Amino acid sequence: MARTKQSVVVGVDGSESSLEAALWAAAEAERLLLPLRVVLVNNDPTRDPFAKEVVRDIGNTCRRAVSDLEVSEEVTNGHPAEELVHRSASARLIVVGSRGQGAFRETLLGSTSAAVATHASSPVVVVPAPGAATSGPVVVGVDDSTGSRKALRYAFDAADRRRSELVAVQALPNAYFIPGPYDHPDRDELVANAKKRLAEQVSAWTESYPEVVVRQIVSNIPPAQVLREAAQHAQLLVVGHRGLGGFPGLLVGSVARGVLHHPPCPVAVVPG
Known part of the structure; x- marks a missing residue:
């Protein structure tokens, strides 16, 4: 069986913090020559249509920021921390925002980001908002x-x-x-x-x-x-x-x- 290509996975929730995380993840995926996967873990299935719109918008923003980057979007249901930790087993890197304040604000709050960083089997990057520096050590x-x-x-x-x-x-x-x-x-x-x-x-x-x-x-x-x-x-x-x-x-x-x-x-x- 062919091995699935690793990717950089970013968890989003529609907040400014998760958008910053997605843009950071896109730049890092370009450095690593890997695809970017934008994932929203929705704990309310009735909001899936709106969730798909959120990840599509964020994915398109990443495509505009980093040309020629392979980007995919996905909405899945479940517990945000558990789902991202599960995906860390096959991901090269998991990226999350430090705080969530968007339409899905319960998904990526600081406690969830810390839980993912604590239990993931891949490296995890927690990105603060506003945007990260592009220079410095x-x-x-x-x-x-x-x-x-x-x-x-x-x-x-x-x-x-x-x-x-x-x-x-x-x-x-x-x-x-x-x-x-x-x-x-x-x-x-x-x-x-x-x-x-x-x-x-x-x-x-x-x-x-x-x-x-x-x-x-x-x-x-x-x-x-x-x-x-x-x-x-x-x-x-x-x-x-x-x-x-x-x-x-x-x-x-x-x-x-x-x-x-x-x-x-x-x-x-x-x-x-």
Whole structure:
């Protein structure tokens, strides 16, 4: 049996945020040389005719924005997060907006976007509105976890396709930020070890991506804050599903809420 060609799938709901997500997805599909699939998951089948009109309009907008892009539209019924997570098994990338405010406003609210990013088996990009920057670096949060290594590879690839700088950020370990009566590790030693680990992880990919210029940052401020600040003028912020060191449990705690609920730019979540 022939293998189905992968695609970039964007979930829409007719809101401004989902339109921005669709346009970002169209540009990314062009970079990846893949087709774009515009999907609206409608939980009210009686509104299917209107839903089809919404996806058709968004699909046509993407075609006008990116010439020669293969675009298809689909309306399906079910639970939005569950359907998009299911499609992630065969998609190259899932793209969603950070907030939904359109005619199908219950479909892509922030909680749904976070659920898709948490459970998808493919990378997920959450796109904020208004529109994303088309210049600036790609920023990636790095630690010593398997998820982080996959995120770093994804970030190198994204920076290479965009011909942009890559900013690799590592925060100090949790012990530095947790107050208590016990003695904290020596700060200078923590910084030196973090710089060494970061350099080792980055060097694993520099030979494969010789044209990507990398800037390395070791930070002693909380992870969510340093990532938001580093990505303020970025094209893309990349994080892993789970982290160790300075980025623990990225999708279950305050770091995820801080980055995904208030994204300074599109955020790519790469599964481990």
